[in-house]
Amino acid sequence: MAHYAKSAQKTEAVFEFMKKFYKENGYMPTVREIISLSNCDIKSTASAKTYIDRLVSEGKLAKSDNKNRALKIVDDNVKEIISVNVDNENTTEVPFLGNTAAGAPLAAGVVEDRSYSLPNDYFSLKGNNFLLQVKGSSMINMGILDGDIVLVKSQNTANNGQIVVAQIDGENVTLKRYYNCGSYIKLKPENDEMEDIIITHEHTFRILGVATGLMRNHIV
Amino acid sequence: MAHYAKSAQKTEAVFEFMKKFYKENGYMPTVREIISLSNCDIKSTASAKTYIDRLVSEGKLAKSDNKNRALKIVDDNVKEIISVNVDNENTTEVPFLGNTAAGAPLAAGVVEDRSYSLPNDYFSLKGNNFLLQVKGSSMINMGILDGDIVLVKSQNTANNGQIVVAQIDGENVTLKRYYNCGSYIKLKPENDEMEDIIITHEHTFRILGVATGLMRNHIV
DNA sequence: TCAAATTATACACATTTGTTCACTTTTTGT
């Protein structure tokens, strides 16, 4: 009863076409539209029907017999299909760019693989923002713990005393309190056991943003 | 060409039915389904078609001729139609019930005057949850600061060592680490300068929930 | 290479569905 691997790919292609069609038109394609409009190289209504039946048996489509276009995408991401990434009035999508030890999270061409919808009536989300996960306990005195996600407002300058996301020598990204001392820059961890970091002119230094918020999804 | 006011209401009722049907089924009703399934008291397919045509001419529906169920809701709030309940694919509304010094936030009949949409792919939002703002610095060792908003999962029991929202003597609500010591209950503040709270049987004690997350909208 | 399983095709057919039309009923404005 199992079907061949190659066919599984084609089934998926048909499914993709159907979702695309649904997104564009608001209703599902007919078997004949699958033949003529998809690029799946299907020439018979019976074949199209076979794929639909398979998708139904795989649980990806719901179907009522003998009804025209009466197919429903049961995949959880139907909503995603319909309303693509829409910020509604209460939330704003903010990209998640990795963690503070992960090198250059804002390098050109970085593709955000994830984002979170944040309540914009709680967080201040003007301008460009991103999220970063904290690694280590260097900001423990500020109530910023290992694993927390900080909300960062993108900007390349900061005032003394602000908590910044900074990149040193084009390498790792770090979250520290920032002081511009003229001839050098001081990054102060909020952890009594850690030393200040002094950035001299021999190093490249770049501010990526300023921390403006925080999320934590486990309390231990 | 104009039609009567009463009919306009009926047109709207048909439209509402169609949107509801679409929301539930993922596809639009046929003229015959409008007759049998809506409560609009329509007995003829021609009548149903008349309403559809009117909705199309009003710009509320888009239609391709001679196609089955080939209707599209052009209203901007399609997304709202699809994902009801304000919760869209990524967020869940969680009520904000005041602060930890605000008396009984969960008293019967309390009306939440506010709520926030939280990203449910970050926070764990199974079951009933609410939000509470922390007053004071009793949990500072846990990285929970004055003014933070804690996410609380509603439950009336807890394990030893969990951070609970509790109500003592029916009065103020407090956030502390919980230990059931048999003959008494100990609430331990995570602050070296504060004393444990011992709840004896002379007091009433009630667990309202367990802290599972945290938000902060300012980093100083 | 060979046979079985799978996939694909063409076509006929039945059902679903949109559309039209003649007619009736209801509503509206005077």
Next chain:
DNA sequence: ACAAAAAGTGAACAAATGTGTATAATTTGA
């Protein structure tokens, strides 16, 4: 109350669409 306009009805029809069957082509595993 009356006529015109609008709305509603039922039935017939045609188009769109899903379904089943017989058959051919392809793929798979040995």
